[in-house]
Amino acid sequence: MSQQEKLIFEISSSGRRGVSLPPLDVPRKPLEEMIPTKFQRKTPPRLPEVSELDVVRHFTRLSQLNYSVDTHFYPLGSCTMKYNPRVHEEVAGLEGFSRLHPYQPPEQTQGMLELLYHFSELVKEICGMPEFSLQPAAGAHGELLGMMLVRAYHRKRGETGRKKIIIPDSAHGTNPASAALSGFEVIEVKSDSHGLVDLEDLRRTMSPEIAGMMITNPNTLGLFEKDIVTICNILHEAGGLVYCDGANMNALLGRVKPGAMGIDLLHLNLHKTFTGPHGGGGPGSGPLGVSEPLRPFLPVPRVKKEGDTYIWDYNYPETIGRIKAFYGHIGVIIKAYAYILSLGTEGLMKVSEAAVLNANFLRKKLSNFYDLPYPEVCMHEFVLSGRRQKKQGVTTLDIAKRLLDYDFYAPTIYFPLIVEEALMIEPTETESKQTLEAFAEALIKIAKEAESAPDRVKGAPFDTPVRRLDEVKAAREPNLHWNFP
Amino acid sequence: MEFPQELYYTETHEWLRVKDGEVEVGITSYAQEQLRDVVFVELPRIGKKVKAKQPCAVIESVKAAFDIYAPLSGDILSINKELEGQPELINKDPYGRGWMFTIKIENSGELQNLLNAQAYASKIKEAH
Numbered sequence: 289m290s291q292q293e294k295l296i297f298e299i300s301s302s303g304r305r306g307v308s309l310p311p312l313d314v315p316r317k318p319l320e321e322m323i324p325t326k327f328q329r330k331t332p333p334r335l336p337e338v339s340e341l342d343v344v345r346h347f348t349r350l351s352q353l354n355y356s357v358d359t360h361f362y363p364l365g366s367c368t369m370k371y372n373p374r375v376h377e378e379v380a381g382l383e384g385f386s387r388l389h390p391y392q393p394p395e396q397t398q399g400m401l402e403l404l405y406h407f408s409e410l411v412k413e414i415c416g417m418p419e420f421s422l423q424p425a426a427g428a429h430g431e432l433l434g435m436m437l438v439r440a441y442h443r444k445r446g447e448t449g450r451k452k453i454i455i456p457d458s459a460h461g462t463n464p465a466s467a468a469l470s471g472f473e474v475i476e477v478k479s480d481s482h483g484l485v486d487l488e489d490l491r492r493t494m495s496p497e498i499a500g501m502m503i504t505n506p507n508t509l510g511l512f513e514k515d516i517v518t519i520c521n522i523l524h525e526a527g528g529l530v531y532c533d534g535a536n537m538n539a540l541l542g543r544v545k546p547g548a549m550g551i552d553l554l555h556l557n558l559h560k561t562f563t564g565p566h567g568g569g570g571p572g573s574g575p576l577g578v579s580e581p582l583r584p585f586l587p588v589p590r591v592k593k594e595g596d597t598y599i600w601d602y603n604y605p606e607t608i609g610r611i612k613a614f615y616g617h618i619g620v621i622i623k624a625y626a627y628i629l630s631l632g633t634e635g636l637m638k639v640s641e642a643a644v645l646n647a648n649f650l651r652k653k654l655s656n657f658y659d660l661p662y663p664e665v666c667m668h669e670f671v672l673s674g675r676r677q678k679k680q681g682v683t684t685l686d687i688a689k690r691l692l693d694y695d696f697y698a699p700t701i702y703f704p705l706i707v708e709e710a711l712m713i714e715p716t717e718t719e720s721k722q723t724l725e726a727f728a729e730a731l732i733k734i735a736k737e738a739e740s741a742p743d744r745v746k747g748a749p750f751d752t753p754v755r756r757l758d759e760v761k762a763a764r765e766p767n768l769h770w771n772f773p
Numbered sequence: 774m775e776f777p778q779e780l781y782y783t784e785t786h787e788w789l790r791v792k793d794g795e796v797e798v799g800i801t802s803y804a805q806e807q808l809r810d811v812v813f814v815e816l817p818r819i820g821k822k823v824k825a826k827q828p829c830a831v832i833e834s835v836k837a838a839f840d841i842y843a844p845l846s847g848d849i850l851s852i853n854k855e856l857e858g859q860p861e862l863i864n865k866d867p868y869g870r871g872w873m874f875t876i877k878i879e880n881s882g883e884l885q886n887l888l889n890a891q892a893y894a895s896k897i898k899e900a901h
Contacts, residue, residue: 461837702836759835763812764860 292753293349297770300336306343334772353753355697361723365669365700365712366460366508368538368560375630376563376623385622390614394599401598404615405591407625408575414628414636415534415554416547417577421586422621423612426572427535428462430555431502433576433587433611434531435470437553438500440585440608441529450499450527456485458509458704460533463502472499479706483509483662490522500529505549506536506667508704508712510647520550529553529582537561538717539644539668542637552579562624564617573620587611642717643668646724650715653728657735661707669714671707682738682745684709689756690737690748694730774802774897777868781884782893785826785842788868789887791878795850799872800832800841800863803897808834811863816852816874823849823876825883830873832863844887847879 319328338346356362362369380386388397408420424430435453442450453467454475464474475493480486485503501523505513513519520530529552538561540546546554558573559566566572578586588607589600631639644667651660651670658672674684688698688711700712715724737744749755776782781789781796786804790797805811813833823829828840829849852874856862863871878884888896 705837760810760812760861763810763833763835 293346293353295770296336296338296343296346297772299342299346300338302337304337304339304342306338306340360695360697361715361719361727362697363699363713363715363727364697365510365671365714366535366703367566367700368535368557368668368714368716369566369697370538370560370563370716371718372563372565372623373627373630376626379626380619380622385618394597398598400618401591401600403622403625404618405593405598407621407628408591410625410628411556411575411577414541414545415537415556415577416545417551417554418547418580419583419586420575420577421590422573422575422616423587423610424555424574424576425612425617426559427533427555427557427574428466429611430574430576431462431466431531431533432469433608434553434555434578435466435472436608436611437576437578437582437585438529438531439470439472440606441582442499444585444606447527449497452495452497453499454490454493454501454523454528456503456507457706458483458507459502459504460508460535463504463533467502477501479507479509482664483507483511484513484515485519487515487518487522490519494522494526494528496527498523498526498528500531500552502531502533504533504536505546506539506669509662509671509707510536510539510666510669510712510714511662511664512539512667516549516551524550535560536668539640541640542633543640547577547579552582553577558617558620558624563627564620564623571617571620573617573624575616575621589615639717640668643715646715646717646719647713649721650713650724650728653725654731657732658711668716669712671704672711672713673707674709674711677735677738677745678709680738680742682742684711686745686748687711687731687734687738690734690745691730692749693751694733696727696730774806774894775868776801776803776890776894778890780868780890781844781887782890783842783844783887784896787842787844789844789884790868790872791884795875795877796845797872797875798841798844799867801893802867805864805867805871808832808836808839810835811860814856814860814863814873816856817849819849819852821849823847825886832860841873843876845876845878845880845883847876850875850877 357369357371384399388400394401404422408422411420412418421433424433451473452475453472454477455463455467456479457476458479467474477493478486478489503513505516507513523530530550531553532546532551534554534556537556554577555574558564558575564573584604584606585608587610588602588604592599592601647666647668647670651666654672658674659676661673674687677687684701688701691698702710703712704710734745782801786801788799788801811832811834815831817823817829823843823846825844825846826842829843830841832839832841853872855870
């Protein structure tokens with residue numbers, strides 16, 4: 289296979305065609321009669337001129353250069369790159385779902401409405417939240433909606449001076465971005481030496497200006513915030529609300545309900561926890577659950593059951609309105625619904641069990657070879673530090689690149705920001721013991737190479753279609769156009 | 774690592790050079806090394822009022838995006854336009870051509886809250 293696939297423009301050959309059109313069998317009309325001259329382009333578009341076979345080979349070869357969950361292990365921390373069962377695609381593709389039009393009247397879409405209604409009931413039960421909006425397009429959109437609801441809640445109570453949102457220093461970058469986009473000022477709270485929210489620091493930041501806090505539990509170090517109930521109490525006593533980033537829900541499924549911890553708002557990443565495919569294969573879906581006092585402000589329309597029929601209900605005078613065209617990313621919701629029903633309560637409990645077991649299995653295997661700044665038992669992911677290897681001149685970036693030679697996708701690196709030379713590993717619940725062992729073995733080999741042959745690691749990757757790309761130049765001088773010679 | 778004696782420093786890794794009632798601000802050699810290659814810099818507009826310890830600029834590197842905090846309160850007097858086309862100056866010459874903006878000093882008492890080179894150097898040592 290060619291390691292450097294050319295662009296389709298480069299394989300273009302003048303006059304070559306993919307299809308031959310049959311002779312015209314209707315009367316020819318001058319173009320001007322159909323399209324006014326001013327709308328006609330002066331020169332033909334410079335499309336690549338290729339045969340059908342050229343096109344098939346080009347795109348097939350490109351697809352074979354792809355790296356994906358379908359081909360390899362993908363331990364990308366915080367992203368939950370687990371296997372998405374194929375049967376969900378079948379279900380979402382059923383004609384009764386896939387051929388609906390969002391403008392069809394409710395009497396013609398009862399099945400879909402029933403599914404959305406039941407799906408809401410299921411996630412309400414799983415999360416212990418009284419109501420969900422299925423509209424958010426993905427996680428960060430759920431966060432944005434959450435922050436808008438926090439604002440609406442305080443405004444309704446006449447507390448417009450609440451302008452600050454507290455966010456731990458280990459948070460996902462989307463958290464401060466969502467708060468800032470909603471007009472809040474972000475206050476950072478530190479992590480303590482165990483990697484958990486520093487309660488003293490949190491208490492110090494409380495003031496009548498606090499609108500709420502955004503927290504991730506388990507946090508981005510993969511640790512369960514064991515003081516979550518106290519944290520919620522501190523916020524509630526100060527008049528604030530608590531938002532939970534649900535990106536890590538696969539660690540909690542069937543074990544604990546965020547609602548019971550005192551959480552007021554929670555988004556789910558259906559494309560992570562509930563197997564909607566994601567990455568390039570999205571789209572995402574980020575339903576938002578809220579506690580009782582926030583229900584009036586949720587977006588409309590909402591599915592309502594009246595007797596045996598389902599309707600779209602717009603009658604919520606305090607709603608913040610619509611935040612998404614139509615009703616959300618329905619296809620992903622169908623897949624998540626299929627996932628929950630096929631696993632059932634026991635299956636969901638096994639998900640969290642295996643996610644946590646797999647992460648701890650890897651953590652133990654690697655703890656002698658890499659620094660582990662927070663050595664506590666972890667949840668579904670853990671964070672190593674490459675600072676030991678950095679003393680040999682080998683950075684975490686080098687380790688990540690070297691992993692590609694061993695046929696593994698690299699973990700998330702340099703995040704969370706509070707860990708020096710961070711390597712954030714999330715194996716997910718769908719990997720076998722053999723895969724985990726092979727991955728651990730590769731990382732151990734690299735740790736040894738960093739000592740005995742550091743240049744081997746620093747020069748990696750050697751076996752990939754392209755070697756180390758100049759990502760600095762790509763970011764500083766992005767060149768996104770094909771320049772015709 | 775080099776921390777010039779004549780500069781003031783902040784705990785958030787900015788440096789300040791005081792001259793004629795204004796301060797020039799940039800990030801320290803340690804900070805640029807941690808950020809790795811800088812690819813984009815967003816500077817405040819000239820005339821903007823900034824408050825001490827509030828974010829007023831953003832640096833984006835291959836690693837992440839970071840807020841830069843105003844070390845003192847006052848108006849932004851000038852910005853380093855060279856960084857627009859050459860953000861790498863922050864890596865190459867953090868204390869010189871990599872300067873970011875200048876602030877008109879409003880209250881010189883605020884300088885008392887800053888660190889000198891020794892104090893900043895020992896802060897960094899502590900962190901490691």
